[in-house]
Amino acid sequence: MTSGIQRVGVVGGGQMGAGIAEVCARAGLDTVVCEADATAARRARDRVARSLERAADRGKLDGPAAEDALARLVFTGSLDDLADRHLVVEAVIENAEAKTEIFHALDKIVEDPGAILATNTSSIPVMRLGMATGRADRVLGLHFFNPVPVMPLVEIVTSLHTTAETAAAAEEFARQTLGKTAIRSKDRAGFVVNALLIPYLLAAVRMAESGFATAADVDAGMELGCAHPMGPLKLADLIGLDTVASIAESLYEEFKEPLYAPPPLLQRMVEAGLLGRKSGRGFHVYEG
Structure with missing residues (x-):
């Protein structure tokens, strides 16, 4: 586990967000998933629980490990519960306005000035999201692929403002903590x-x-x-x-x-x- 990133937040508990949360929890990380409201948060929990159960049934994960992963997850309907996170990954609908609003809010909520704010967007410019914050140097793309627990690739997408330190920390997180293969891309629509x-x-x-x-x-x-x-x-x-x-x-x-x-x-x-x-x-x- 990387020493710097131990508390992760995921905004959005749909198919992609739930998958990202699952791999983080399976990697031993304290993970909070934020959905639109309490009802959606319960649905997100059920989605992750079913995925962990399937992994256990297929022998990809033993039962106690699945239970431990679920125990590391907290599901909430409030962005305020992400205040103490070291990394927050946004994984909501592929809509620039919705994502921009979330980044603007996260910038005010996440307390650690060194925290990384990441987006799982597949096509929206990272720069646009970074400029909605006062910390564009700590914003980048972490683009996972579906289904996240199975697919081994993560694209690390850096904007013109993203620092080398931020990119290196994100790549170490993807490779060392999550066990993914990471490739880098410039901030162009579609990435690689x-x-x-x-x-x-x-x-x-x-x-x-x-x-x-x-x-x-x-x-x-x-x-x-x-x-x-x-x-x-x-x-x-x-x-x-x-x-x-x-x-x-x-x-x-x-x-x-x-x-x-x-x-x-x-x-x-x-x-x-x-x-x-x-x-x-x-x-x-x-x-x-």
């Missing part, structure tokens, strides 16, 4: 992974949209022809089509490259609530 991934997914959407090939054939082609573990449209469904569209819009806003523009079919599917696995239907249909 999504800047490469999203144009690929959008190309698959355009192929299906034009009738060039069916969604099933597009996915089979990449799985069986390129040895990808999951086809691009299945992957888009897994990520969430609303999230894919949001990242695409951020990329297009930054670079103005046509390959980043979300296709009309993707936009219509989001408007229709056909978001992929989480809604039961996207490019494919899901049950249960």
Whole structure:
């Protein structure tokens, strides 16, 4: 465990926030998860508890370790409970205004001037969030991947204000404390992974949209022809089509490259609530 970061806060207890909280607790850290209210906080706790139970059932974690991890977690509906944290990771909806408001509030709440404020955003500029605080030098991106307990990668994203000391502390936290592989990226929309991934997914959407090939054939082609573990449209469904569209819009806003523009079919599917696995239907249909 790193000596500097022992108390962690996570803002947002959805799929990503719950996963980040879980890996922190499993690493032995005192972890507080903040949700919008007490009801949402209880849902977040249930989400983490189910994940820990599954890990124990699959032999990835023994029962006592799962119980210890859950015991290290506190779930709250108040940001004020994050005042004593060494690191706070924001993991709320991918909306610039919502994230900016949270960083502005955290700047006033988190007492330690050396604390790191991090965002799990996949596309919103870290600089924008840092400038909502009086400590932009201590703000960076810690971009985890879903599902967080399984996926080994974390992107460390530094803005023009982020100090080398802050970046080094975050990288040590990701590597030594959480056991993740860390890569570094400059503060550009999409960072490393999504800047490469999203144009690929959008190309698959355009192929299906034009009738060039069916969604099933597009996915089979990449799985069986390129040895990808999951086809691009299945992957888009897994990520969430609303999230894919949001990242695409951020990329297009930054670079103005046509390959980043979300296709009309993707936009219509989001408007229709056909978001992929989480809604039961996207490019494919899901049950249960």
